[in-house]
Amino acid sequence: MAVREKTDWCAACGKERLFRRHEPEHWIHLGFTIISGGWWLPVWLCAAAFRGPFRCARCGEPYRPPAPPPLVLDASFLLYHLRLVRSGSRSGALVLERCLGS
Numbered sequence: 001m002a003v004r005e006k007t008d009w010c011a012a013c014g015k016e017r018l019f020r021r022h023e024p025e026h027w028i029h030l031g032f033t034i035i036s037g038g039w040w041l042p043v044w045l046c047a048a049a050f051r052g053p054f055r056c057a058r059c060g061e062p063y064r065p066p067a068p069p070p071l072v073l074d075a076s077f078l079l080y081h082l083r084l085v086r087s088g089s090r091s092g093a094l095v096l097e098r099c100l101g102s
Helices: 026-035 041-049 075-086 090-100
Strands: 002-010 015-023
Touching (some): 026 041
């Protein structure tokens, strides 16, 4: 199996580490599929579909992408929806209620 590597932050180690993931050698699987008359194809598909997550080379924890930044509502968004609420639009009021949690 081929090994794909990338460097990123490991939450468990608290440091930047090397992450690895095993991936199938497609040329070998193609050869086995041709030689076996297609009988190897399900094995190849399973190997390609279930290759597993990237794991830290040091501690073995699976890679977790960093959390997205929090949503920041700018003034133009709030002013636009406030204007909709003042005009009597129910959709503007619903959007503000969802965003402001009231």
